[in-house]
Amino acid sequence: VRLVESGGGSVQAGLSLKLSCAASDEANFNSRALGWFRQAPGKEREFVAVINGVRTTYYADFVKGRFTISRDNAKRMFYLQMNNLEPEDTAVYYCAARRSAVAYKIAEEYDYWGQGTVVTVSP
Numbered sequence: 001v002r003l004v005e006s007g008g009g010s011v012q013a014g015l016s017l018k019l020s021c022a023a024s025d026e027a028n029f030n031s032r033a034l035g036w037f038r039q040a041p042g043k044e045r046e047f048v049a050v051i052n053g054v055r056t057t058y059y060a061d062f063v064k065g066r067f068t069i070s071r072d073n074a075k076r077m078f079y080l081q082m083n084n085l086e087p088e089d090t091a092v093y094y095c096a097a098r099r100s101a102v103a104y105k106i107a108e109e110y111d112y113w114g115q116g117t118v119v120t121v122s123p
Helices: none
Strands: 002-006 009-012 017-024 034-039 046-051 057-059 067-072 077-082 091-097 117-122
Touching: 002 091, 017 034, 017 091, 017 117, 034 067, 046 067, 046 077, 057 067, 077 091
Parallel strands: 009 117
Antiparallel strands: 002 017, 017 077, 034 046, 034 091, 046 057, 067 077, 091 117
16 A cells, blocks of 8 residues: 655644645555654654544544544545644654554554655744
């Protein structure tokens, strides 16, 4: 399974970005849990959001209702809408997928990863 992110960029605080992740040649996409993680400079990779096979979603506490994860099974795409961005959201964002539909917040539980897309938020 190949995952390709897009949609990163540089924005000012308070603005929005929407990240996309495309899964290529993926016959089992509908049954996978799909997640977003991020890694800021000098920090560990951390969980951001996940959506399971029945579209239940879970978020990191720091999201505070600002981010929304969604999926489009017909297009084999999933998304992270990020609103009211803060400088602390600056990081490389990675999309990830599990073989299972069960959602996890731990990076080690994910089987497939994208290459990452950079998000920079200026004050």
